[in-house]
């Protein structure tokens with residue numbers, strides 16, 4: 565079985581051929597979780613899940629949507645302006661939809677703040693942390709796993725989870741940390757999501773080597789970060805096999821082994837009884 569544990573068919577980059585891609589998923593038996601980044605894309609992920617047997621949804625506020633700014637990435641959202649969002653009542657309704665299997669992606673990413681003054685940066689960092697904590701609480705409340713977007717700030721994220729007495733589980737998506745950081749993530753009860761970056765650099769080989777096989781997920785993060793050998797194209801969930809192939813090579817397994825065990829891990833983390 566092939567399972568892309570983190571992609572974004574809900575984003576505008578797929579507006580033109582979304583229907584075809586979804587049909588294709590069912591045809592070739594590739595399963596995906598479409599991850600929300602703001603209210604609109606969370607709603608879209610739910611809508612896709614309702615129309616596709618091979619899709620599930622996650623709802624959440626990406627750190628780049630916790631402050632109001634000009635859109636740093638026009639591929640993601642049409643228009644120029646991102647509105648600041650916070651978790652609240654309207655989100656609690658989204659969580660109740662069938663096939664919503666996680667809260668996120670949420671977390672910390674200061675790379676979006678580069679162009680702000682230092683006073684603004686301080687304020688927006690606090691804002692990110694606040695909205696992150698809101699979503700940790702929601703995950704506890706609704707007994708859903710977290711999909712975390714943490715750029716570099718692994719220790720800080722783990723500290724916040726501890727301060728919130730988070731008892732649940734989740735995944736550190738797009739993991740690029742050291743073996744030591746991976747170990748702490750595992751000890752906290754979380755999974756590690758590997759993306760296309762592992763296919764064009766050997767920097768993460770050591771980390772891949774050390775993560776227990778029952779804690780690894782694979783993901784494309786499509787439309788972003790296309791794996792080798794497809795660099796330059798728009799990413800899509802079918803390319804997740806390239807990420808499996810790279811892990812297989814580092815761990816001395818077959819690609820099929822890795823596809824099978826990561827699909828099993830994904831179903832376990834998100835409590836999926838189908839397929």
Ligand SMILES: [Zn+2]
Nearest residue numbers: 570599669785
């Ligand atoms: Zn993502």
